[in-house]
Amino acid sequence: MTPTDYLAATLLVAGALFFLAGTVGLLRFPDVYTRLHALTKADNVGLGLMVTGLALQAESWAVVGKLLLIWWLVLLAGASVSYLIASGALRRGIRPWRR
Amino acid sequence: MATLTLLQSAFDILLGAALLWLAWRALNCPDLFKAIVLFVAFGLLMALAWVRLEAPDVALAEAAIGAGLTGALLMAALARLRAMTPDEEDSAKRLPLRWLPLAALLLVATGLSYVVLTLPPEAAGLGAEVATHLNSSGVDNPVTAVLLNFRGYDTLLEMVVLLLALLGVWSLGGPPLRRKAAPGPVLDTLARLLAPLLILVAAYLLWVGGHAPGGAFQAGSVLAAAAVLLLLAGWRLPVALTALPLRLTLVAGPGIFVALAVGTLLLEGQLLQYPPAQAGVLILLLEAVATLSIGVTLAALFLGGHPQNDNNDQNNKEQR
Amino acid sequence: MNTAVPYALVGVGLFALGFYALIVHAHLLRKILALNVMGSGVFLLLVALARRSGVALPDVVPQAMVITGIVVAISATALALTLMLRLAAASGRAELPDGRED
Numbered sequence: 001m002t003p004t005d006y007l008a009a010t011l012l013v014a015g016a017l018f019f020l021a022g023t024v025g026l027l028r029f030p031d032v033y034t035r036l037h038a039l040t041k042a043d044n045v046g047l048g049l050m051v052t053g054l055a056l057q058a059e060s061w062a063v064v065g066k067l068l069l070i071w072w073l074v075l076l077a078g079a080s081v082s083y084l085i086a087s088g089a090l091r092r093g094i095r096p097w098r099r
Numbered sequence: 100m101a102t103l104t105l106l107q108s109a110f111d112i113l114l115g116a117a118l119l120w121l122a123w124r125a126l127n128c129p130d131l132f133k134a135i136v137l138f139v140a141f142g143l144l145m146a147l148a149w150v151r152l153e154a155p156d157v158a159l160a161e162a163a164i165g166a167g168l169t170g171a172l173l174m175a176a177l178a179r180l181r182a183m184t185p186d187e188e189d190s191a192k193r194l195p196l197r198w199l200p201l202a203a204l205l206l207v208a209t210g211l212s213y214v215v216l217t218l219p220p221e222a223a224g225l226g227a228e229v230a231t232h233l234n235s236s237g238v239d240n241p242v243t244a245v246l247l248n249f250r251g252y253d254t255l256l257e258m259v260v261l262l263l264a265l266l267g268v269w270s271l272g273g274p275p276l277r278r279k280a281a282p283g284p285v286l287d288t289l290a291r292l293l294a295p296l297l298i299l300v301a302a303y304l305l306w307v308g309g310h311a312p313g314g315a316f317q318a319g320s321v322l323a324a325a326a327v328l329l330l331l332a333g334w335r336l337p338v339a340l341t342a343l344p345l346r347l348t349l350v351a352g353p354g355i356f357v358a359l360a361v362g363t364l365l366l367e368g369q370l371l372q373y374p375p376a377q378a379g380v381l382i383l384l385l386e387a388v389a390t391l392s393i394g395v396t397l398a399a400l401f402l403g404g405h406p407q408n409d410n411n412d413q414n415n416k417e418q419r
Numbered sequence: 420m421n422t423a424v425p426y427a428l429v430g431v432g433l434f435a436l437g438f439y440a441l442i443v444h445a446h447l448l449r450k451i452l453a454l455n456v457m458g459s460g461v462f463l464l465l466v467a468l469a470r471r472s473g474v475a476l477p478d479v480v481p482q483a484m485v486i487t488g489i490v491v492a493i494s495a496t497a498l499a500l501t502l503m504l505r506l507a508a509a510s511g512r513a514e515l516p517d518g519r520e521d
Contacts, residue, residue: 052126073296087283111422115429122456126440131448145459152426152470154482157462160489169455169493176500177448183507200442208435215427215468224469224478245483257487264494316486381475393490402495413494415487 004056010062013055018046031097032089047074111151118144131336135173142166155312156242159304163320168257168397171327175276175401237378239310245380246314251371252313255360258353258389261396265349275404290332297325305390309379315386317324319393326398341406349399355385427467433460445514447503458492471502 001010025038051071055064121144125137142165149158222320229241229249246254282290301321308314336345359381360371367374373381399406437457441450462485469481507513 073293076289076292080285083285084283087285107422111425115425118429119432119436122436122459126436126444126449126453126456131446134449134452138455141456141459145463147461148426148429149466151422152466153477154466154470154485155484157466157482157489160486164489164493165455165459167495168424170491172493172497173448173452176504179504180448180513181505184511185515187445196518197443200439204435204439207438211431211464212428213425215431217463218468218471220471224464225480228477229479241479242483242486245479246486250480250483253484253487255492259495260491264498267498271501271505316490384515397493405499 008053009054011049015046015049015053018042018049022046032094033086033096036086040078040082044075044078045076047071111233114133114148114151118148131177135170135177139166139170139365142169145267153226156240156314159312159317160320163317163324164397168323168327168401173403175403179276179403202242222367233377235375237373237380237382238308240308240312240314242312243308243314243382243386246316247385248371248373248378251356252360254389255353255356255371258356258392260336261393262349262353265396265399268403269405272404274407275402276330282331283307286332290328294325294329297321297328301325301390301394305386306383308386309383315389316393318390320397322390322394323342323397326394327401330398331403337408345395345406349392352389352396355388359385421471423467423470427464427471430460430463430467433457433463447513447515448500451499451503455492455496456497462488485489486496491498 019042022042024038025042026035029035029038048071051067055067058064058067118141121137121141125134125141128134128137142161143234145165146158146162149155149161166283229245232249233239233241236248238244301318304313304321305315305318306313308318363372364370424431426485434457437453439461440453444450444453465481466485469478503513506515510516
């Protein structure tokens with residue numbers, strides 16, 4: 001394995017840890033708003049790390065472009081959809097959780 | 100390598116268990132909305148299973164159609180159902196004597212599993228057959244070759260099925276999906292940003308289908324996704340386009356297929372048997388038109404009733 | 420035993436689960452979901468069985484048929500959902516009359 005491979009593997013594992021944290025948050029947080037927070041934050045960073053890791057091993061720049069496009073699409077969709085879910089939940093009268 | 104194989108087996112078993120569990124939950128949790136969400140998650144995991152089975156074309160189709168568009172259809176239908184019958188939920192009314200079908204199906208499942216496990220290990224498939232004729236098919240992706248060349252009649256009839264389903268939906272009538280007064284700036288921006296990009300992705304999938312996973316169905320469903328997003332954000336076709344132009348687009352796919360089938364029958368003597376020299380071009384042309392028709396048909400299925408029935412729909416794209 | 424056999428068994432399981440739900444549940448939306456799950460089970464079984472010999476060349480004909488099947492499934496689902504909505508509009512219930520008075 002070359003140093004690039006080690007770096008890529010580290011990035012992939014770090015990304016997976018972010019996904020794990022996001023999933024734990026999704027399961028453990030008390031209400032829809034905090035769950036959305038856990039999900040979007042963790043998954044966006046996690047996916048970013050994974051995309052970087054995979055881009056290091058990509059065979060061509062076209063593949064890197066596609067990976068970045070996937071990341072950008074997920075960022076865009078994740079942010080917009082969680083806004084829509086949260087505003088929908090507010091409209092239905094779901095109150096944010098307070099301790 | 101042994102560790103890797105072990106990890107892969109563990110992943111396969113985990114994925115299989117997750118599939119069964121999600122299906123069980125989707126079919127039995129009391130809230131229908133939750134059931135649909137679980138079903139979409141089930142579809143996404145199915146896409147993963149297709150990747151594990153080395154069927155990336157199927158994975159793309161499953162993610163776009165099986166999970167995405169089917170989920171959108173189910174959600175839209177549930178919203179309309181709740182608007183119609185607000186108090187009725189899944190009334191937990193179940194069959195008495197539930198153990199009877201349960202026992203019968205356990206028997207069926209055991210029998211089927213026994214058959215699966217005792218089948219000879221060598222599958223008598225057509226893989227080698229396809230590989231030998233791939234050169235004369237005009238494309239390099241074997242799945243596209245089967246769909247558009249070797250078994251093109253399947254795809255021809257499938258286009259007809261899509262059209263028939265839409266005719267059924269239109270004939271059963273009902274108003275098309277009502278649109279919200281204001282979609283809000285976020286949804287509107289999202290639709291404006293994503294729609295052109297999705298059209299680009301659809302064109303790419305169409306083009307790449309010749310030599311890599313992709314093709315008319317995947318491209319068509321991405322196109323339909325763009326249309327669904329626009330519909331959700333409140334965009335509608337101009338009234339002038341909902342009559343003849345829409346119908347022409349819908350029948351263009353099956354139409355060109357039938358024309359090509361008749362043409363090849365007369366010239367080559369066999370249904371959908373392309374001359375190898377022109378096969379590549381013909382398939383690309385066929386796929387391009389089919390993509391457009393599939394996309395528009397799927398979007399029309401999502402919209403529900405015929406767009407011309409939407410009397411109170413006065414704003415259209417031009418006026419926005 | 421290779422990768423494909425567990426997936427074939429999962430396909431059998433999905434088929435049985437879907438069939439059971441189709442019989443047991445009264446709500447039509449649930450029945451439509453059940454039919455889709457049954458379809459997924461059949462697709463999985465079809466592709467997994469073609470894959471089981473584990474040779475270098477996977478048989479793509481079942482894969483192409485499954486892609487066709489997925490598109491046919493969504494067409495049928497859309498038609499079934501519209502029928503369900505019509506029935507609900509006409510009778511006020513999204514369930515089939517079962518002949519029993521209850």
